[in-house]
Amino acid sequence: MDTMIDDSTQGSSPTAPPTVPVKRLRGARRFGRKAVKACRRGWERVIKARNADGAGQTGMHRLIDLHAASVAGDAAIAVALAGTIFFNVPVGEARLQVGLYLLITMAPFALLAPAVGPILDRFRHGRRYALATTMLARAFLAWLIASQLHSWILYPAAFGVLVLSRAYGVARSAAVPRLLPERLTLVEANARGSLAGMIAGAIAGGAAVLLAHFGVEWALRGAAVVFVVGMISALRLPPRADSQRPEALPRMLQFPGHKTSVRLFSTEIWTALVATSALRALYGFLTLYFAFRTREDNLGPPAAVALGAVVGALGLGSLVATVVGTRLKLRHPLRLHVAAALAATLACAGAAATYSLPAAIGLAFITALSSGLCKLGVDAVIAQGADEGYRASAFGRSETLLQLAWVFGGAVGLIPLAGHWGLSLAAICVGAAAVAALRLWTVAQRTPEL
Template identity: 45%
Template sequence: MPLPQWAAQQPPPQYGPPPQYGPPPGGHPPPQSPTVPDAALPPPPPPKATVTRVAASRTRELTGNAVRRVQAASRADGAGESGLTQLLWVNALHMAGDAMIAVSLAGTLFFAATTDAQRGNVALYLLVTMAPFAVLAPVIGPVLDRLQTGRRWALAASALGRALLALVMAAHYDDIWLYPAALGVLVLSKAHNVLRAAVVPRVLPPQMSLTSANARQSVFGLITAGIFGGLAAGIAKVFGFTPELYVTAAVLAVAGVLALRLPKHVDVPTGEQPADVLSTGPQPDGRRRRQVNPHVVLGLRANAALRGLGGFLTIFSAFLVEGTVEGGWPATFALGGIAAAAGAGSILGTAIGSRLHAVDPDRLVLISAGVATAVTVVAAFFFSLPMAALVAGVSAVTNALGKVALDAIIQREVPESLRASAFSKSETILQLAWVIGGGIGIALPAIGWLGFTVAAALLVLAVGLILFSLHRGRRAAAQPVRPEAPTTPMGEQWG
């Protein structure tokens, strides 16, 4: 039976509205809130400002700015592209490890002794610090000279070896094994210094001088050493020396990893300047003997005088304060003032050296020795503890400038095949000068004017000999070489 027409026009049931569609019976639809855009909503109330939150925010801001400035300074003048930045941070962590090792050794019997035994213990300390250089000069220098293509690995091995020895020191802090481990740490530290100085010319940017590159590394190293040395002292004070040595091992391990990440051209001996320093050549008498470059000799002698003054001030100032200032805060303040002047002088000297892009290092080392001598002479006539602090600061400035100048002279004059030996021998001579200066400080009585008079007299003598040898060398170079008179066939000379 066909459907009616009206029914055929109805839509199928599945296309109709749902059963609950529309307003409820007998009521009205619920009111709906008007839609408000998010931008029109009021902002949430800011967190309540407190002193802690403000300090934390300001600290984060200052820390971020400091980190960015340090990174920019380390990469300036093309250092980031050449690889000098990476070497800079390896050396900074190396010097931080040195400072932390020094803090741990300060708690041993070298300094933890009664007043009567302190002079003997300091003399023992001087002998122990001299021992690594005695090993370094005849053995490590020639080995590193032959190591031309694996210096990244050598730098890493020196840092990782020191990390392992720091763990040995932590495990044997109270027995005899501490001393061989400490000696090994010092030897590897000096090997790192020789390697680092020999590698600098391979990562030197074209727009930077060797003096500036050496000073920049010293600036970052000194600042890092100061920070980590203070951290190590705090850890040792709160937790003891064993945890402090564990942290030291971690810092040195990071330095070893960064050394492995140095650019590959560190292992490529290219661009070295030829020179006849420490090489052999024929002599008029037919024999072959070792020649020494006069520039290196001049810089080394001037630096030896400066280093001897530094050793004297380090040891003599401690006994001077102990013998002339009453104990407690006055003695601590006096010795702390001298130490602070020396630390600030080291940072200032290296900072000045990093800005000297075009200064002749030969002239710089002579000026440094002359200034240190003049200030010491003034202190001998007008001695006081503030004057001693002034001499310590000036000595630190001139020592820093003289060292970066000497490194630049060796890097400029000595060929790559002999550079490590030159650095090891120069370090040995400088450390010996420091020990001699410290020995004079032990031997002299704690009388201020007497000690500084002796130091001034020795400095005047040393600088005078340097200037005399320089004058004699210039006169010899200015004299024309007389040609040999020709002879007749019978062997007789003409006229």
């Protein structure tokens, strides 16, 4: 009987302790609460920075939101197309596909882009709706590419995204001076928007990589959703983002020398554009050149690591340029343009002489830093020197020139040149542009036009 009582007592004993102790659960809850508080504080700081220096009163914060959405959507599309065109095919085929993509998308762009500025000049009294249209159309094209990823529709749809992205950039650049707070300069305002765009682009690019594991089309659909959010931000811009209705509409296409033509670019603007175009071309060259050289040359680490280091240096340089630009007071921006072109020339020459991964990383960082600062400077020069009635045309042509410069440099980067020869060619070309910018700068000093 005693044995039976003992057995029954043992059978009614408490069950085994839980697999997750109560202390760990409490610790996890505390960690969760702290994480939520940290996220909340971080978000409050973002909102505070977004509204700082009067940006919340003039509506500049809405334009920052819009730019973040635009860059994020473009980044997601770029990640999706890169995986389709470049990374999943052999080197030779990838070079051919990238060249084909540049040809099919950029040749029509070179012909149509000069009309973007005059078109937007006609609709600058409805600039908010023009910005919203560029976002909505990109959302539609991103969704279309997702459903037609392996058909001929890919290239014309990608071309449409590119043109709409340029049109957005032109309209946004023309809207910045109208929403500019008194406590911010144009360079600081552009840098603040660029910083928000870079952060949003990095987050969206990482999210697109994760979505691409489930299928590239999901990254494209995510981009479409982001563009729709951007459209809402564009519609929430204040009415002051629009200009007054023009008394006289500009001509769609007007050649220099026409009796009614308008001179959009002064000597100062040309000086800034020559230096910035050379640096944008070098940026495009390095991006595609090392995309293939890291796969064909032995630079030490594996190809993916080497390429990631170079691309990371480009991104870091752009980030530093944006952060510096938010605090930079440019009284003489043309000096910056000439100095940046000369610095990039010396960096190219040094990298050509050594041709190693550290040299390539240093060159990429200097190029991105110089290009980013010069882009902020050229926007400020155009905003100050171009008449408001033709400001969109001036921004449109400058954006077109810089985009085509990037494509030209990227196309040269597709040529299978050995490391020393390729970087030597880059040093010669950028050096020639630096000399030309220096010459234009001296002319501008003799006959100031701004």
